[in-house]
Amino acid sequence: MLFRQILVLMACCGLADDQRSPDGREASLRIFRDHVAPLLESRCLSCHTDAEAEGDFSLETAAALRESGHVVPGSPQNSHLLSVLAGEDDKPPRMPQEAEPLGEQERAWLTEWIRTGAAWPRDRQLALARVADRNWWSLQPLQRTTIPQVPTPAWSRNPIDHFVLARLEDKMLTASPEAGRRKLVRRLVFDLLGLPPTPSQVATFLEDRAPDAYERLVDRLLASPRYGERWARHWLDVAHYADTHGYDKDKVRPHAWPYRDYVIRSFNEDKPYGRFVMEQIAGDVLWPGTVDGVTATGFISAGPWDFIGHAEIPETKIDGRVARNLDRDDMVSSTLNTFCSTTIQCARCHNHKYDPITQEHYYSLQSVFAALDRADRSYDADPKTAARRASLNRKESELLAEKAVLDARLERAAGDELAAIDAELATLENQQPSSKAEKPEFGYHSNIETQPDIAKWVQVDLGRSRPIGFIVYVGCHDSFNDIGSGFGFPPRYKVEVSDDADFQLGVTSLVDHTQNDIANPGTEPQIVQSPVGLKGRYVRITATRLAQRKDDYHFALAEILVLTPDCHNVARNRKVTSLDSIEAPVRWQRKNLVDGHYPNATTLPPVLARIAGLQQQRKGLLASALHGDLKVLVTANQAVLQEVTDAVKALPPLAKVYAGTVHHGKGKNFVGTGANGGRPRVIHVLSRGNILSPTEEARPGTIPVIPGTNWRFPLPPSHSEGDRRAALAGWLVSDDNPLTWRSIVNRVWQYHFGHGIVDSPNDFGRMGKPPSHPQLLDWLAIEFRDRGQSLKKLHKLLVSSAVYRQSSAHNRRNSQLDSENVYLWRMGRRRLTAEEIRDTVLEVSGRLNPAMFGPGFELFVMEHPDHSPHYEYHKHDPDDPPSLRRSIYRLIVRSQPDPFMTTLDCADSSQSVPTRDETVTALQALSLLNNKFMLRMSVHFSDRLAAESKNTSEQVQYAFQQVTGHLPTENQHQALMRYTNEHGTDNLCRLLFNLNEFVFVD
Amino acid sequence: MVGRHTLTDPTKQSSDTMNTRRNFLQQLGSGFGSMALLGLLRDEDSLAGSVDPGTGRTVQILHHPAKAKRVVQLFMGGAASHVDLFDYKPALEKHHGEPSDFGEHVEAFQDGLGPWMKSPFKFRPYGECGKYLSDVVEPLGDVVDDIAFIHNIVGKTGVHSQATYLQSTGFDTPGFPGMGCWISYALGSMNDNLPTFVVMPDHRGYASNGPKNWSAAFLPTHHQGTIIRPGTENPIADLLPAAKYVTQESDNRALELLTQFNRKHQETRLGDPRLEARIRSYELAAKMQLSTPEALDLSDEPQHILQMYGLDHGRTSFGEEINPVEETEYFSRKCLVARRLLERGVRFVQIWSGNDNGFPRRNWDSHEDISRDHGPLAMGMSRGASALIKDLKQRGMLEETVILWTTEFGRMPSTQDNKGRDHNPYCFTNWLCGGGIRGGITYGESDQWGYKPLDRENPMQVYDVHATILHLLGIDHQRLTVRHNGVDRRLTDVHGHVIAPLIS
DSSP, rough: OOOHHHHHGGGGGGSOOSSOOOOHHHHHHHHIIIIIHHHHHHHHTTTTTSSSSSGGGEEEEEEEHHHHOOOOTGGGGGGGHHHHHOOOOOOOOOOTTTTTOOOOHHHHHHHHHTTTTOOOOTTOEEEEEEEEOOOOOGGGGOOOOOOOOEEEEEEOOOOHHHHHHHHHTTTTOOOOOOOHHHOOOHHHHHHHSOOOOOOOHHHHHHHHTTTHHHHHHHHHHHHHHHHHHHHHHHHHHHTOOOSBOOOOTTBBOOHHHHHHHHHHHHHHHHHOHHHHHHHHHHHHHTTTTOHHHGGGGGGGGGGGOOOIIIIOOOOOOOHHHHHHHHHHHHHHHHHHHHHHHOOOOGGGSSSSSSSSHHHHHHHHHHHHHHTTTEEEEEESSSHHHHHHHHHHHHHHHHHHHHHHHHHHHHHHHHHHHHHHHHHHHHHHHHHHHOOSOOOOBEEEOOOOBSSSOOOOOEEEEEEEEOOOOOOOOEEEOGGGGGGGGEEEOOOOEEEEESTTTTTTTSOOEEEEEOOOOOOTTOOEEEEEOOOOOEEEEEEEEEEEEEEEEESSOEEESSEEEEOTTTTOOOOOOEEEEEOOOOBBBBTOGGGGGSSSTTTOOOOOOHHHHHHHHHHHHHHHHHHHHHHHEEEEEHHHHHHHHHHHHHHHSOOOEEEEEEEEOOOOOEEEEEEEEGGGOOOOOEEEEEGGGGTEEEEEEEOOOOOSOSTTSSSOOOTTTTTHHHHHHHHHHHHHHOOOOHHHHHHHHHHHHHHHHOOOOSSTTTSSSTSOOSSSSHHHHHHHHHHHHTTTHHHHHHHHHHTTTTTTTTTOOOOOOHHHHTOOOTOOOSOOOOOHHHHHHHHHHHHHHTTTTTOOOOSSSSEEEEESSSSSOOGGGGGGOOTOGGGOOGGGGGGOOSSSHHHHHHHHOOOOOTTTOOOOOOOHHHHHHHHHHHHHHHHHHHHHHHHHHHHHOOOHHHHHHHHHHHSSSSOOOOOHHHHHHHHHHHHHHHHHHHHHTOOOHHHOOO | OOOOOOSSSSOOOHHHHHHHHHHHHHHHTTTTTTTHHHHHHHHHGGGGGGTTTTEEEEGOOOOSSSSSSSSEEEEEETTOGGGGOOOOOOOHHTTTSSOOOSSHHHHHHHSSOBOOOOOOOOOEEETTEHHHHHHHHGGGGGGHHHHHHHEOOOOOOSOOOHHHHHHHSSSSSEEEEHHHHHHHHHHHOOSSSSOOEEEOOOOTOOOEEEGGGGGTTTTOOOOOOOOOOTTSSSSSSSSOOTTOOHHHHHHHHHHHHHHHHHHHHHTSTTHHHHHHHHHHHHHHHHHHHHHHHHHHGGGSOHHHHHHHHOOOOSOOOOOOOOHHHHHHHHHHHHHHHHHHHHHHTOOOOEEEOOSSOOSSSSSOOSSBHHHHHHHHHHHHHHHHHHHHHHHHHHHOOGGEEEEEEEEEEEEEEEEBBTOOOOTTOOEEEEEEEEEEEOEEEEEEEEEESSSSBBBBOOOOOOHHHHHHHHHHHTTOOOTOOEETEEEEEEETTTOOOOGGGGBB
């Protein structure tokens, strides 16, 4: 209150027209422009604009601030704004909420601005800060760089080494010598295949003294199908692929795996990366009819899906819209994180705080996916079948069009009689109950009485006296007091017809149950056939004994139908009167008695009979009209149509893939956009991400990172949803996109070297890391982009470098300067991933089945599959034959992941995982020692030893070499021999699987 | 790889060396002998000197003095009804059976907007504070003067999965760490032979989202909740080998040889703390094998304790129908185990009541019949919770242990079908106890029906509850951040206020 009073006094000297000295105003304006306006825009406006005035306070315009009274020009000590920013009595400042307090300098500028009169330039409106600054490394175009010259060229093997050496020298670091050949082969095979080198691979390489022995080994490995299985796993980590939905009732997606197989196939085929990217966003649009084109779109649906939020809640409900908004958020985030290393998800609720991405950009990307849902999509696994199916479908629609023309001709030929029958059929059709779904419009309900024997009537006025064929009445269903069906149905009643509304004159009695109680018929329709020739205007039902409710009595009825002899319901929506009534809409009111809604409503037997009769007549009429050339044409059309239908049926069945697709849902909740012809949902920019606060409509577009282009896609007004995705796909792989090419070479680099050139592979923005070797990154990106986009060539380039071939040995001096090995003065040692450990254990135990592709195998027993599946891992038999395959083929459960694999830092499929954790814990020790898979495989490994040799000494040597890649030393051999002699080879194998040397690769 | 993370200033990054080292300390510190490892590492590198041997964490970690050290979270899966347990509504008794009128359009999850429905249970006042509690939580009457109720919590949606995520991780989508993970991450372990964060799920099935509610997400894996299933052969997965060929002796000798071989391997690979850490991890695993069965063995609990927890019923089978004795057996036993774990230095225990919202109902999702399901579940829950509070108090542990009772959302004051209630994400109850919480108070009222907060402008949210619990543990919720994929993530997202009136 105080502030307002002061404001009135001072309104004329600040914030509006300053009457102080021109110099003071000048200074105040300058402070405003240089310091205060940017400060308010960046720190306050996110909550205090005219549109979103938290605490009823806006800082957008001078007028708004004046209105608030929180600033008293010339008087900092009386300005409320300063006190909430400063904090009082050691309490932290109240504003800005949930953010760092303002700095001292910032508060000083504000104080000074107020002291000098709080000048605000006329017509200056502040706007919420956007990061417009594009001066950031990852947004700059790719730069061609020359390969640096280095003083020690002898060490170098390819240009990568020049870039790395140059940085090492900058940092006073020295490169390491090449690792021993045994270590190299183990490193390389695990890296490229995710499996241990076989003894023969090792031997071949060790014996091959040719100068290009290493390069040829690389070629052999890249040609192995095991390569795609290993590298697809990296990709699926980023795409957060799993075989169940996640969330509540985590159900299996039985058709997710074709996407997983697509990724494996694409890596093995060395598909050009641009094509790989485009297929995953819009393969179905750009390469229709191809298997890869459809299965690739499993990328869009790879992440979690809220089953309840979609399957049990329609889009008309708020919760349903929230679920779909979050669903699209996952599609958008996954696309931008994966392909562009850009964190866009922040912009769902507010403009990105660090990168030049606004909410508009974000929602423009949501609109690209706005027609899609996650659902099964059919496709032909054989492209020839696809072509044949397309041709048959075309033929079928031609024939159906022809049939429609012929049918019309035939109906015309059948004349007026047919038209009359059709009209009547249409009328009968119209009066059918609309749906069987229970509606809340229960029916008619009398007043409640304390004793039963009180007569109460209810009647329908048919408008005029009409012929009456049948009278039908139906009891109610209400769960009150567990009565349920037949709620309020009177034990004694009569049914009468009259032309007199008061039923004094000319009353025909049709039913009289007034003398004895009858059994409650529930909701079974009571059908009364009237005597031939009966006419009447009013139909009355009178209860003479009321139904018992709890301790009281009443009369209720769901519906009355009055059918003419030819079965037209003439009671529908007619006037209903009654002795009394409880009018309590929507459930109870008189008009509910003739509204067509009643429990279990189905077509009544007399009506069915009438319809059947009419249809019989219709058939006869058409048959007699069919003759001459019309008959020839119709017969021919029928025959060919039958042929086509049979041919479609004979095609091999359609395969399915769980994909991002236009969904044609049946039922009422998860319907998708199929019924709308796949027209995208209208997407609005949501203020604060709130579904209830839509602002302007978003149009398809992306983030503004390609200079000289419009971030909105130039699409014609009539474009399809597929056009939107095709536009996004084209944008992603544009030569000028500064993110896509850097992103992929950085990911590949990271998987080979342990950390990326940019050590935040999903974020190249200001919250991410800067590149350690920016020139190398751009050089690799351009090489990759311009020379075929071959991942296999990129692998070969990387693993053939001297950098990759370095020893992983420690170097005290280098370590002091660069303990994290950012500049790659050595090769990193790494722990095997969960999949590598499991696959290797299977392999050396002789149990690995190399079969590729197909539905995922289960490492659990599923219980309660219908409601919420329980995935019981501890009940799985580790010897179950289908489960003896590589881990990439296991069925991945999102909400209940495999505990053994999780303990070994397997990726969490609820989120994009660009880099695996590499932890060392006691639970891991317990898992490797005691998990039943490990225990059982140790026995198989031991059986294999027995088959290799009868001699313990040889068995120990063989086993040790399998696990570590080399023979034990004499001491080790002796120790293991003693252990084996005492405890057997089962225990020996269990021990070997727990060696550090087994789980770490030098 | 662990993202950059810091407990102090997210813009300042500590040295790389420190980060690597701390990562491994943390991993081992998750219940597995940080002390021993610290001693060992200290010889190698003076940086370790700045680590607090008591917590395995850097000394400056606490943002302010802590009131509490431990947390117990009791989570009711399926959504427990506030108006039938803790939030007494005389207006519902008065208007029972009348058509419900919310004064605005209400979007129900199903169709539960039937007449107002009074609770099938009677409410009576308890304790010095005179708080009204329902008869089915009567045992909590004994300790009501230690409890602070919050009746104006609001959620975001009435969808089980999103709501469970929101209450367990602070986010309504998958991919975020549970509260226990954050606390494990922030404070580390207080023991060297048990996990830091223990979860005891309802043995009949997981609540919505299952283990994702306690998954570490982007925190290092070892901060995830470790499931303990008391009374089963392997209460912790893979604790003991189930193979005849492994004998005590072959096992012991294998561990000796492993240490010997691994040490040899390490000697030729200096400068890699992971190799040492892994050697240690086998020693710690062995300790855990010994300590876990002891911690879970209730045979040394005296009769009066078993009686207090209601575990003296002497029954081994319980019949088909849901019943209070069986529910007490399940929930209360977990509470007693929780006390033993807390005594042994476990920092965070999460106990779940209610399975996957299926049928027959063994969960709080009472769309059909509040009395049938809520009755026995609440009697079991309240007996266990009350005994745990009393037990901790008599051992002087309550003042350092925060107990949080929570659920997914509330239930509507109107009827669904005849005797059930629909979801109410617009208002529900949490309560807190111990660990610096002011007892015997109610903070934040619901309206006369329990439909929405009385003051709709100022509701409480999960962020506020989480911020308050972190505060009691000495952590400023705004400063506990981890950078993940370009965002500095917090348990409380960008929200949350410490609820000062709840703190004594």
